[in-house]
Amino acid sequence: MQAKDKEYFKALYEVAKVINASLDPSQILEEIVKAVAKTMKTKAASLRILGARRQRLLLGAFCGLSEGYLRKGPVRVSESGIDQKALQGQTVYLADAQKDPDFQYNERAKQEGIRSVLVVPLKVGKQVIGVLRVYTAKKRVFEEQEILFLEAVANLSAIALENARLHQALKKDYDLLVAHEYRLDDN
Numbered sequence: 001m002q003a004k005d006k007e008y009f010k011a012l013y014e015v016a017k018v019i020n021a022s023l024d025p026s027q028i029l030e031e032i033v034k035a036v037a038k039t040m041k042t043k044a045a046s047l048r049i050l051g052a053r054r055q056r057l058l059l060g061a062f063c064g065l066s067e068g069y070l071r072k073g074p075v076r077v078s079e080s081g082i083d084q085k086a087l088q089g090q091t092v093y094l095a096d097a098q099k100d101p102d103f104q105y106n107e108r109a110k111q112e113g114i115r116s117v118l119v120v121p122l123k124v125g126k127q128v129i130g131v132l133r134v135y136t137a138k139k140r141v142f143e144e145q146e147i148l149f150l151e152a153v154a155n156l157s158a159i160a161l162e163n164a165r166l167h168q169a170l171k172k173d174y175d176l177l178v179a180h181e182y183r184l185d186d187n
Contacts, residue, residue, distance in 0.1 A: 011153075040150070045064065048131050
């Protein structure tokens with residue numbers, strides 16, 4: 001196994017440990033994007049979750065992006081070709097986000113110093129619930145192992161989000177059950 005392969009394997013292991021150690025989605029997602037950006041040696045990474053109406057991608061976590069860039073405006077699925085493709089289950093690569101019409105905020109990408117972008121879907125079963133993106137400062141072609149790594153992390157991220165959602169639903173049901181039993185005991 002090559003050194004780079006070991007690095008990806010170790011990073012996947014670390015992501016799995018983070019997911020297993022917490023049911024707090026914000027903490028998990030923050031650790032995931034940090035691990036992705038560090039391991040892939042990219043300028044930045046972000047994870048966005050599809051809104052309830054499936055019209056916008058809401059920021060779940062980010063690393064390496066400025067506050068100004070984050071305030072650029074909403075990511076609307078209808079205006080973002082890369083996200084439309086990713087939400088159909090495709091991995092999408094843009095060589096130059098500053099010029100590509102599939103990137104919603106070309107001018108902001110230029111101001112932020114973003115060039116290449118790789119986007120992978122977050123899937124729970126066959127349903128896509130969001131996207132994981134990495135951004136580079138210079139044009140970059142991603143190697144197959146980098147793409148596979150990002151896809152694996154995206155799948156782990158989707159599992160983490162689903163586990164957190166199920167935990168919250170179970171906790172709510174439990175709390176309602178306890179409250180109901182408490183009222184019955186009072187009678």
